[in-house]
Amino acid sequence: xAVAVRELELDLDAFEGPFDxxxxxxLREELPLQEVDLxxxxxxxxxxxxxxxELDLDAxxxxxxxxxxxLELKARAMFPDEEAELAELEPExxxxxxxxxxxxxxxxxxxxxxxxxxxxxxxxxxxRLGPAPLAPRPERKLAPQSADxxxxxxxxxxxxxxxxxxxxxALRFPPTSQFLERWRSLLxxxxxxxxDQEVKGLSRVEVAVAFLALLELRKQNEIAIAxxxxxxxxRISRADAERSLSWTAHSA
Amino acid sequence: xxxxxxxxxxxxxxxxxxxxxxxxLLVVASQPLPVEEIxxxxxxxxxxxxxxxxxxxxxxxxxxxxIVLEHVxxxxxxxxxAAASEACSRLFEKPTEKGLSQAALETLAIVAYLGPLxxxxxxxxxxVNVDGVVAGLAERGLISEGGRENEFGxxxxxxxxxxxRIFGLESLSALxxxxxxxxxxTEIRARLEAVAEKRPA
Numbered sequence: 001x002a003v004a005v006r007e008l009e010l011d012l013d014a015f016e017g018p019f020d021x022x023x024x025x026x027l028r029e030e031l032p033l034q035e036v037d038l039x040x041x042x043x044x045x046x047x048x049x050x051x052x053x054e055l056d057l058d059a060x061x062x063x064x065x066x067x068x069x070x071l072e073l074k075a076r077a078m079f080p081d082e083e084a085e086l087a088e089l090e091p092e093x094x095x096x097x098x099x100x101x102x103x104x105x106x107x108x109x110x111x112x113x114x115x116x117x118x119x120x121x122x123x124x125x126x127x128r129l130g131p132a133p134l135a136p137r138p139e140r141k142l143a144p145q146s147a148d149x150x151x152x153x154x155x156x157x158x159x160x161x162x163x164x165x166x167x168x169x170a171l172r173f174p175p176t177s178q179f180l181e182r183w184r185s186l187l188x189x190x191x192x193x194x195x196d197q198e199v200k201g202l203s204r205v206e207v208a209v210a211f212l213a214l215l216e217l218r219k220q221n222e223i224a225i226a227x228x229x230x231x232x233x234x235r236i237s238r239a240d241a242e243r244s245l246s247w248t249a250h251s252a
Numbered sequence: 253x254x255x256x257x258x259x260x261x262x263x264x265x266x267x268x269x270x271x272x273x274x275x276x277l278l279v280v281a282s283q284p285l286p287v288e289e290i291x292x293x294x295x296x297x298x299x300x301x302x303x304x305x306x307x308x309x310x311x312x313x314x315x316x317x318x319i320v321l322e323h324v325x326x327x328x329x330x331x332x333x334a335a336a337s338e339a340c341s342r343l344f345e346k347p348t349e350k351g352l353s354q355a356a357l358e359t360l361a362i363v364a365y366l367g368p369l370x371x372x373x374x375x376x377x378x379x380v381n382v383d384g385v386v387a388g389l390a391e392r393g394l395i396s397e398g399g400r401e402n403e404f405g406x407x408x409x410x411x412x413x414x415x416x417r418i419f420g421l422e423s424l425s426a427l428x429x430x431x432x433x434x435x436x437x438t439e440i441r442a443r444l445e446a447v448a449e450k451r452p453a
Contacts, residue, residue, distance in 0.1 A: 057354065068379055104377050110433040111361030112354065118419040119349055124337030126344055127329060129414070130282040
């Protein structure tokens with residue numbers, strides 16, 4: 001597996017030993033990468049694979065990442081002023097970058113391994129897939145329509161409506177004299193009466209005028225008005241009858 | 253003689269009644285239904301749906317049923333039992349996950365953990381061009397476009413609910429923690445850092 005890559009024995013012009021050590025030396029800058037023939041490392045690895053007689057994909061993957069990182073480092077070392085961006089990276093930074101990328105890639109690989117496991121665990125599980133059969137939106141049903149009907153409706157609307165009647169707003173007061181006469185004649189027949197009883201069935205305006213007539217009569221001292229309590233029936237009596245009553249009340 | 257005491261009541265409880273509605277919704281659905289959606293469709297409270305689902309989970313489990321209720325991709329769904337897998341395999345294909353390459357799985361893992369992210373970002377991590385792999389995953393419906401870098405930047409990708417369902421994840425949070433991944437990453441990093449520190453000034 002991965003161990004095979006690190007312990008890959010190399011016999012190059014510039015270096016002899018395990019791949020692992022080469023990596024360390026390069027990162028420590030004890031071995032100039034320019035002098036290392038990377039193609040030879042690739043050949044050595046391929047030969048190593050051939051010797052083992054089986055294709056170890058994990059090892060291949062790690063080898064590819066390592067060798068491409070080395071290639072990048074070497075390219076930067078060989079063309080230091082090629083591009084400012086490339087030159088920015090010091091070998092030390094490059095080493096850190098290499099470590100960071102290896103770490104990141106290794107994580108992705110392990111996450112992929114986890115996903116592979118999930119897939120394996122669910123290999124025997126079948127389920128229905130597909131877009132959800134969502135309920136269709138209810139269509140608004142309209143009765144069959146015709147252009148003539150629309151025209152007719154518009155025609156009705158185009159006629160100017162009659163001016164609203166304000167007749168009901170004008171208050172027509174019956175003359176007060178009408179009620180003055182009525183109350184006087186009533187009191188000629190009876191000594192007292194109940195106001196509410198007498199105006200029953202009259203309109204509000206008529207009731208108001210009838211009450212005004214009462215006040216008028218009171219002013220002329222023809223009647224006396226009494227009410228036991230607010231909203232209690234209003235009692236009307238002849239002025240003379242009231243006077244004797246109040247006198248009795250005072251004498252008591 | 254009739255016993256006055258009846259131990260088995262045939263009277264349906266409200267939860268059992270609701271369970272009927274819930275299982276009906278689930279059998280029509282072709283995607284996992286979130287509890288909220290079930291509650292809205294059944295016009296009941298979410299907590300009641302939870303009780304009904306508990307009843308259904310007891311009934312639809314591997315031991316007793318050919319249909320199994322599972323909590324997956326943020327919702328509830330029916331699937332075939334493992335015991336019926338052989339029969340299923342004779343009649344049905346699994347095109348979505350069939351022949352997913354190692355490159356595809358690595359790309360999926362990267363998108364699942366770090367998404368939404370763009371193809372160049374994925375390529376930077378994997379160290380190779382990922383255009384083909386990303387297109388393939390999008391075609392399978394395992395990833396989808398989810399916004400852009402800046403306003404007019406590269407398209408970003410994220411995993412889909414289908415991804416969660418295929419891999420049997422309740423949600424993306426069911427993935428192992430990043431810290432738990434790459435046990436020997438720390439070892440590599442430590443070695444490289446140690447090497448960098450030892451470098452003569």
